[in-house]
Amino acid sequence: MGYRVAGAALRELNSSRDVDEELAAIVENDSCAIDAIQYVTGCTMGKGNLFLSDYGKPVYTFCRRSDGKAVRLVAKGLDEKRYPEITALREKLLSGEATEEDRQKYDQKAQEALKTFLNQQP
16 A cells, blocks of 8 residues: 555656655655555655654655645455455455465455555555
C-alpha cells in the first residue's frame, strides 16, 4: 500500500524522490506502509520530513515545501466484492477451519491480487 501511495503522491506533485527535505509526508497510521513511503519518497523521521500522527487511518498527506502544493490520499483495502474467493478463504483461515489446500489456494490468489494491485494505474 505504501508503495502505491508514495508513487501516486510523487506523480500528483510532479516530484521526484526527496533529496534535501523539499518534500514532507504526514502518515496517519503506524503500519509497514511507512517503510515503503520512506524508501520511495525519501521522506524520513530522521530528516524531519516524515511525521506520524497515528489515528489508525490509511490516510497520507504529501507536500512540496517550495510552493506548498499538497496531496492527501486515502487508501482503500481489499475490495471484497471483486475478490470473493480470497475473502471466503481468509475467513476460513481466521476461523481456524482452513485446510492446507485452502492455505495454499489463499496464498496463490492473494499473490495474484497483489500483482494486479501493484501493476494497475491509479
